[in-house]
Amino acid sequence: MPADPPGFELPLRLFLGFRMLIDELHVELARQGHPDMRPMHGFVLQAIGPEGTTAVELGRRLGVSKQAAGKTVDTLEHLGYVERRSDPGDARRKIVRLTERGVDSLARSARIFEDLRAGWARTLGEDRLRALESDLRAMTAGDVFRLDVPGWFGGY
Amino acid sequence: MPADPPGFELPLRLFLGFRMLIDELHVELARQGHPDMRPMHGFVLQAIGPEGTTAVELGRRLGVSKQAAGKTVDTLEHLGYVERRSDPGDARRKIVRLTERGVDSLARSARIFEDLRAGWARTLGEDRLRALESDLRAMTAGDVFRLDVPGWFGGY
DNA sequence: TAAGCTCGACAACACCATTGTCGAAACAGT
DNA sequence: ACTGTTTCGACAATGGTGTTGTCGAGCTTA
Numbered sequence: 001m002p003a004d005p006p007g008f009e010l011p012l013r014l015f016l017g018f019r020m021l022i023d024e025l026h027v028e029l030a031r032q033g034h035p036d037m038r039p040m041h042g043f044v045l046q047a048i049g050p051e052g053t054t055a056v057e058l059g060r061r062l063g064v065s066k067q068a069a070g071k072t073v074d075t076l077e078h079l080g081y082v083e084r085r086s087d088p089g090d091a092r093r094k095i096v097r098l099t100e101r102g103v104d105s106l107a108r109s110a111r112i113f114e115d116l117r118a119g120w121a122r123t124l125g126e127d128r129l130r131a132l133e134s135d136l137r138a139m140t141a142g143d144v145f146r147l148d149v150p151g152w153f154g155g156y
Numbered sequence: 157m158p159a160d161p162p163g164f165e166l167p168l169r170l171f172l173g174f175r176m177l178i179d180e181l182h183v184e185l186a187r188q189g190h191p192d193m194r195p196m197h198g199f200v201l202q203a204i205g206p207e208g209t210t211a212v213e214l215g216r217r218l219g220v221s222k223q224a225a226g227k228t229v230d231t232l233e234h235l236g237y238v239e240r241r242s243d244p245g246d247a248r249r250k251i252v253r254l255t256e257r258g259v260d261s262l263a264r265s266a267r268i269f270e271d272l273r274a275g276w277a278r279t280l281g282e283d284r285l286r287a288l289e290s291d292l293r294a295m296t297a298g299d300v301f302r303l304d305v306p307g308w309f310g311g312y
Numbered sequence: 313t314a315a316g317c318t319c320g321a322c323a324a325c326a327c328c329a330t331t332g333t334c335g336a337a338a339c340a341g342t
Numbered sequence: 343a344c345t346g347t348t349t350c351g352a353c354a355a356t357g358g359t360g361t362t363g364t365c366g367a368g369c370t371t372a
Contacts, residue, residue, distance in 0.1 A: 005273075005286075005289050006266070006269070006270075007266060007268075007269025007270040007271075007272060007273040008265070008266060008269045009289065009293075010177065010269070010272075010273055010276070010289060010292075011173075011174050011177040011178060011181075011269070013289065013292035013293060013296055014170045014171070014173045014174035014177070014292065015170070015171075015174040016292075016296035017167075017170045017292055017295055017296050018167050018170035018171040018174060019308075020295070020296055021166065021167040021170070022167060025167075038309075039308065039309045040309055054319075054320085055319080055320070056318075056319060056320080064360075064361095065360070065361060065362080066319085066320080067320095067321090067322095067360075067361075067362090068359075068360050068361080070320075070321085071358095071359070071360080072359095090318095090319085090368080090369070091319095091367080091368055091369085092318065092319040092320070092367070092368050092369070093318090093319065093320085093368095094319085094320070109164070110162070110163060110164060112163075113162070113163030113164045113166070113167070114162075114163040115163075116163060116166075117161075117163040117166055120166070120295060123294060123295065124291050124294065124295070128287065128291055129291075130161075131284065131287065131288075132287075132288055132291050132292075133161050133165065133166060133169065135280050135284055135285075135288050136166075136169035136170065136172075136173055136288075137165075137169060138279060138280065139173055139176070139276060139279065139280070140169055140172035140173050140176055152175075152195070153195045153196055153309075210350075210351090211350080211351070212349075212350065212351080220329075220330095221329070221330065221331080222350085222351080223329080223330075223331090223351095223352090223353095224328075224329055224330080226351075226352085227328070227329085228328095246337080246338070246349095246350085247336080247337055247338085247350095248336070248337050248338070248349065248350040248351070249337095249349090249350065249351085250350085250351070
């Protein structure tokens with residue numbers, strides 16, 4: 001009977017799978033008119049959501065400071081994915097909203113992810129893929145957002 | 157018949173699984189006398205390997221500049237995980253080698269990863285876990301190292 | 313009204329990656 | 343052996359990203 005795979009293979013493969021999907025997503029996104037999207041942008045746009053949000057709240061969701069969130073919003077605003085509007089009900093707040101272009105990028109991302117998933121299903125079979133998703137869901141239940149990735153992995 | 161899971165769930169769960177394992181590893185590593193290890197350090201120590209290597213070669217393996225690799229080596233040297241020695245056969249080279257402490261951290265990491273994998277096996281069953289690993293292996297075949305993570309995800 | 317909190321902006325700082333340059337050493341071709 | 347090219351490690355300069363701290367303006371509540 002074969003020995004168990006070494007323990008370090010599991011996290012490595014999980015990361016490689018993630019990275020492969022994200023890279024393929026962005027290759028295709030670039031082809032479809034969004035060449036400036038960075039991996040993190042999609043997560044930020046998702047975190048902003050259809051209702052819009054503020055820099056402080058966005059920072060909380062992403063696990064970074066409000067200044068960092070504001071900086072990211074600056075970039076996304078400059079790229080045309082979001083816009084800032086004054087909140088008529090609270091003069092302190094400036095609500096960050098998705099533009100049409102921002103919504104388009106999310107819609108295309110969703111479509112591309114479906115296609116990529118279908119590719120996995122062709123290789124693995126739908127049953128195996130569902131089992132894989134189900135098992136991952138079982139092991140990672142909980143907080144889907146928590147994207148304090150900037151600075152999490154790196155760091156001297 | 158149930159609808160397919162949305163396509164974006166797969167990459168998200170892959171990342172969450174990776175992150176959960178890495179976080180649990182470092183909690184346990186800290187308990188076992190390595191509180192200063194950062195997620196990236198383990199990968200760097202693995203990339204250095206038992207034979208040692210140079211800053212330039214390390215940078216190539218990790219996909220970063222030689223300067224960045226050198227900086228990381230500085231930190232690991234300061235923490236006592238590696239040491240630099242002059243190459244007697246080539247006066248230009250300074251070979252980075254693991255110290256005893258560096259080897260110890262890798263040995264403990266391997267053991268902890270085995271334990272974490274065993275935890276997954278208890279929840280999912282050994283068969284399902286093997287299937288999961290096998291499927292991930294099938295989808296991500298290839299270059300296991302290529303950790304140009306610094307700057308890959310982030311970026312304004 | 314007054315005190316306290318929240319929001320967004322600005323400044324200063326730290327960290328980490330980059331490119332470019334340089335001298336020393338090894339190597340390859342003549 | 344000499345010379346030109348390549349490789350290595352160090353240094354300097356730069357840019358991007360995140361942090362804390364501070365401030366004024368505006369809500370909120372006692």
